[in-house]
Amino acid sequence: ILPSSFATAMPESESSLDVLIVGSGFSGIYNLYQLRKLGYSARIFDAASKSGGTWYWNCYPGARVDSEIPVYELSLPELWKDWTWTERFPGWKELRKYFAYVVDKLDVKKYISYDTRVVSAHWDSVSDRWTVTTDTGVVVHPRFLIFATGFASMPYSPAFKGLETFEGICHHTARWPEEDVDMKGKRVAVIGTGASGVQVIQEVGPVVKHLAVFQRTPNFAIAMQQRKVTVEEQKRRKEDGTYPAIFRRRLQTPSGFWQEALPKPFASATPEERFLHWQQTWAQGAFTFLVTNFYDYAINDDANKEVYAFWRNKVHARVTDSVKAELLAPQVQPHPFAAKRPSLEQTYYEVYNQPNVTLTDTSKYPIEEITPKGVRTADGVHHEVDVIVLATGFNITATITHIDIRGRKGKSLKEKWADGVYTNLGMAVSDFPNMFFTYGPQAPTAFSNGPTCIEIQTNFIVKCIKYMIDNNLTFIEPLPAAEEIWREQIWETNKAGPWLKAKGWYNDLNIPGKSIQPLNYAGGVGKYAKICEEVGQKGYEGFTLV
Numbered sequence: 001i002l003p004s005s006f007a008t009a010m011p012e013s014e015s016s017l018d019v020l021i022v023g024s025g026f027s028g029i030y031n032l033y034q035l036r037k038l039g040y041s042a043r044i045f046d047a048a049s050k051s052g053g054t055w056y057w058n059c060y061p062g063a064r065v066d067s068e069i070p071v072y073e074l075s076l077p078e079l080w081k082d083w084t085w086t087e088r089f090p091g092w093k094e095l096r097k098y099f100a101y102v103v104d105k106l107d108v109k110k111y112i113s114y115d116t117r118v119v120s121a122h123w124d125s126v127s128d129r130w131t132v133t134t135d136t137g138v139v140v141h142p143r144f145l146i147f148a149t150g151f152a153s154m155p156y157s158p159a160f161k162g163l164e165t166f167e168g169i170c171h172h173t174a175r176w177p178e179e180d181v182d183m184k185g186k187r188v189a190v191i192g193t194g195a196s197g198v199q200v201i202q203e204v205g206p207v208v209k210h211l212a213v214f215q216r217t218p219n220f221a222i223a224m225q226q227r228k229v230t231v232e233e234q235k236r237r238k239e240d241g242t243y244p245a246i247f248r249r250r251l252q253t254p255s256g257f258w259q260e261a262l263p264k265p266f267a268s269a270t271p272e273e274r275f276l277h278w279q280q281t282w283a284q285g286a287f288t289f290l291v292t293n294f295y296d297y298a299i300n301d302d303a304n305k306e307v308y309a310f311w312r313n314k315v316h317a318r319v320t321d322s323v324k325a326e327l328l329a330p331q332v333q334p335h336p337f338a339a340k341r342p343s344l345e346q347t348y349y350e351v352y353n354q355p356n357v358t359l360t361d362t363s364k365y366p367i368e369e370i371t372p373k374g375v376r377t378a379d380g381v382h383h384e385v386d387v388i389v390l391a392t393g394f395n396i397t398a399t400i401t402h403i404d405i406r407g408r409k410g411k412s413l414k415e416k417w418a419d420g421v422y423t424n425l426g427m428a429v430s431d432f433p434n435m436f437f438t439y440g441p442q443a444p445t446a447f448s449n450g451p452t453c454i455e456i457q458t459n460f461i462v463k464c465i466k467y468m469i470d471n472n473l474t475f476i477e478p479l480p481a482a483e484e485i486w487r488e489q490i491w492e493t494n495k496a497g498p499w500l501k502a503k504g505w506y507n508d509l510n511i512p513g514k515s516i517q518p519l520n521y522a523g524g525v526g527k528y529a530k531i532c533e534e535v536g537q538k539g540y541e542g543f544t545l546v
């Protein structure tokens with residue numbers, strides 16, 4: 001029996017859905033739209049109160065995307081033709097407006113249940129359907145299940161001693177209150193200097209009374225070069241064919257953006273040519289500096305050192321205090337450039353020129369405890385603060401495994417992945433029939449532009465579901481042998497780059513106690529798209545179809 005609140009949101013007949021999708025960010029909505037277009041009964045459950053996925057949860061001060069538009073949007077003409085942005089890199093408020101526009105324009109809002117968190121999904125081998133339960137008490141029985149939950153939806157907060165005793169305000173960036181926290185004139189601590197930390201710091205630095213930044217590893221942040229974009233320029237780019245060309249092009253490049261690396265090695269250019277190239281790409285902003293670099297810059301030690309030196313000079317030219325400058329961009333390179341994800345920044349480094357901003361190196365002086373009044377570090381300093389911002393990242397695999405998902409053998413996905421992630425194509429897992437996930441582990445995910453990766457995966461999943469239904473097949477799941485091969489691919493493609501040479505969420509090492517495993521397919525988006533297409537063309541090679 002369905003609760004009455006649910007009955008009004010969804011006809012009872014739909015409790016036996018063709019497809020249930022979890023999450024209404026880019027991927028959930030795109031899947032929903034494509035499946036509904038084919039006539040299937042599909043519905044989204046989302047724990048959030050509005051669509052947007054990451055842009056619903058990440059509403060901390062300064063949160064904005066660091067992929068530029070129109071690369072960072074869905075390629076459906078019915079959407080982009082009538083939508084205009086105000087900034088090259090939109091902030092979370094504008095992104096949320098975009099999502100509201102998307103669900104209205106595609107007319108799919110009626111198929112989304114908000115404030116509905118999926119707590120378990122168990123495969124029922126008698127009915128060959130999933131039994132999905134939610135925190136609102138709703139139970140549905142879809143044939144197919146898609147976790148469109150992304151990679152960064154399970155916040156990670158380190159187990160700092162005394163954290164619960166803090167008497168001030170403390171939030172993780174990905175659980176920031178929508179009504180915001182007024183930080184004007186307050187003493188604020190920001191722990192972590194990844195993408196989230198950098199954005200908070202540059203946003204609140206100018207307004208707080210005191211800012212205490214706790215950095216464990218410097219972020220090799222590069223220039224965003226944010227600017228306003230006009231309606232006219234967007235109209236022109238739509239009419240002259242630039243938009244559709246970008247959407248096609250982004251499917252072919254390694255990173256899912258529209259540019260790609262110089263087809264020549266670092267050593268083929270003189271130091272002057274290299275310097276001028278980097279000056280030019282730096283000025284263009286976005287990830288151009290990285291994406292259009294010499295193709296071997298990340299793996300050739302000499303090249304990497306020279307790129308680092310170029311970047312370090314840029315930072316030192318902006319930070320007046322030499323001690324802070326050295327902490328932010330040390331002489332000894334902490335890890336290869338691109339081994340961790342660099343942020344895009346606007347005024348991040350200028351914040352450190354303020355006399356009321358302190359920077360503590362927690363690799364040298366770890367946080368010993370959080371006290372009722374602040375943060376105590378191993379150098380004996382007690383930093384009294386009113387607000388603590390935990391910009392400490394995400395537990396990537398827990399994004400999916402925190403849900404009690406049980407497959408054919410009754411084993412949970414968490415148990416299945418206890419000794420490592422095994423998937424085929426970063427989308428499906430053996431023993432978990434008719435289940436897919438998007439923008440998660442073992443896909444191009446963090447090495448790609450989100451919407452690009454998501455569209456490739458959605459096209460694969462939707463075609464696969466259609467194939468199953470058209471051919472009267474009951475279930476599909478990967479062959480364990482195919483998962484072994486795919487995991488090997490993940491390792492091999494990562495060994496060819498710098499990513500295993502730093503400790504972070506790219507390789508699951510940001511969570512204490514975990515073992516190293518690369519979490520992203522590093523063979524490139526273009527190649528990934530081809531592999532997915534070929535698997536489909538070969539009747540889902542590497543999968544069992546029953």
Ligand code: N01
Nearest residue numbers: 064065066158192193194195196197216217341391392393
């Ligand atoms: O998380 P992170 P994030 N003591 O894991 C530190 C996307 N995103 O939320 O590097 C002290 O990168 C940790 O230190 P270290 C984007 O893909 C995008 O910032 O491990 N410090 C690190 O500095 C992004 O890359 C956008 O040494 C501790 C920080 O916390 C990804 O999400 C915006 C610690 C965590 O950084 C994750 O970014 C936001 C401890 N015990 C997020 N534990 C945009 O589009 C952790 N740290 C712009």
